[in-house]
Amino acid sequence: MRFFQKRLRLPALAEGFHLITDLLVAELPELEGLRVGTAHFLLQHTSASLFITENADPTVRRDFQQYFRRLAPDSAPYFEHTSEGPDDMSAHLKAALLGASVTVPISEGRLLLGTWQGLCLGEHRRHGGRRWVVATLLGE
Amino acid sequence: MRFFQKRLRLPALAEGFHLITDLLVAELPELEGLRVGTAHFLLQHTSASLFITENADPTVRRDFQQYFRRLAPDSAPYFEHTSEGPDDMSAHLKAALLGASVTVPISEGRLLLGTWQGLCLGEHRRHGGRRWVVATLLGE
Amino acid sequence: MRFFQKRLRLPALAEGFHLITDLLVAELPELEGLRVGTAHFLLQHTSASLFITENADPTVRRDFQQYFRRLAPDSAPYFEHTSEGPDDMSAHLKAALLGASVTVPISEGRLLLGTWQGLCLGEHRRHGGRRWVVATLLGE
Numbered sequence: 001m002r003f004f005q006k007r008l009r010l011p012a013l014a015e016g017f018h019l020i021t022d023l024l025v026a027e028l029p030e031l032e033g034l035r036v037g038t039a040h041f042l043l044q045h046t047s048a049s050l051f052i053t054e055n056a057d058p059t060v061r062r063d064f065q066q067y068f069r070r071l072a073p074d075s076a077p078y079f080e081h082t083s084e085g086p087d088d089m090s091a092h093l094k095a096a097l098l099g100a101s102v103t104v105p106i107s108e109g110r111l112l113l114g115t116w117q118g119l120c121l122g123e124h125r126r127h128g129g130r131r132w133v134v135a136t137l138l139g140e
Numbered sequence: 141m142r143f144f145q146k147r148l149r150l151p152a153l154a155e156g157f158h159l160i161t162d163l164l165v166a167e168l169p170e171l172e173g174l175r176v177g178t179a180h181f182l183l184q185h186t187s188a189s190l191f192i193t194e195n196a197d198p199t200v201r202r203d204f205q206q207y208f209r210r211l212a213p214d215s216a217p218y219f220e221h222t223s224e225g226p227d228d229m230s231a232h233l234k235a236a237l238l239g240a241s242v243t244v245p246i247s248e249g250r251l252l253l254g255t256w257q258g259l260c261l262g263e264h265r266r267h268g269g270r271r272w273v274v275a276t277l278l279g280e
Numbered sequence: 281m282r283f284f285q286k287r288l289r290l291p292a293l294a295e296g297f298h299l300i301t302d303l304l305v306a307e308l309p310e311l312e313g314l315r316v317g318t319a320h321f322l323l324q325h326t327s328a329s330l331f332i333t334e335n336a337d338p339t340v341r342r343d344f345q346q347y348f349r350r351l352a353p354d355s356a357p358y359f360e361h362t363s364e365g366p367d368d369m370s371a372h373l374k375a376a377l378l379g380a381s382v383t384v385p386i387s388e389g390r391l392l393l394g395t396w397q398g399l400c401l402g403e404h405r406r407h408g409g410r411r412w413v414v415a416t417l418l419g420e
Binding site for chain 2: 001036037038051052053054055057059060062063064066067071097098099102103104105107112113114115116117138139140
């Protein structure tokens, strides 16, 4: 049994929701050698999210964007934290609601997600830039 | 130290919130042999949730259902993802808000949850059918 | 590779959001000996949250409190679970939305959080009292 840990840099993504399973797996060739284990991913930011959602229909991810814009609107009148722009505090709220960290089981060299599950990056800033993910694989 | 991994099929559950700790533990006799470790559970679906909540009073789970119906209503006028029924997009949103994956510490052969904590399955579809959970135990 | 598990008792905290990274790390000197691994934290309660958020500006945490008071208000007219006080059911909802459990990668003896990330305790009760956290470190 062994750990493998790597810090991965994502490309800059537009505000919205993006499937990144393939992108992450491509950076982790060590996955293939693991018969059983767990893969942990931590997005090292507090204004974007990493979570699991539907991996097939792009309308799901567009609806997520519309929904979360309404659930945590920019520039709520009571916000005190306004110095970093109108989309900053709302981004922190969306990030906390959706989470920044996911654990996925590993089986026979691959992530054992459900057929319709994918790892999704929610970019909540207009100009979030390139984000960092720490991947920690443990397996045998 | 060793991994034990099993894919479990839940019974079909009605729309709403259901405690499933006992059901999961009953399928995992390997737990008893572990003095210390972690148990990871992944629900392999994107229209139901697996999370931790209060394990005693059924009114808590009924209030969850009422609350989440309001927080992520079916058939919001701006939804584009409508082809799979009025409860599908709302189910994806509830699933993302509550999460599909939980890690619980193991101590002396049992899940080390708090006294009032239970593992809860949120079934967000009217006819979700039987759901799959991957349990990955690691311990010694 | 070895597990280290400890049950930690937090001081009683006021309703609101509190950074507790330093407090947790101070109780875990075993962290320093781990070159690579994972740290799992479970808050053993269902009316408070443990999650990752911004670690620098106190206005972020005040805005969280205002936002979540609105998102899951006390005493919603349809709540059935009212016997434990007006802030109890709303606390269970906030706890489920933000989560009670976090896994953080370990690297070179410390938690590998992002520069602006901290572990945050959301106390959702007016008088929550002292809360328990189970820390489970695994590493080598």
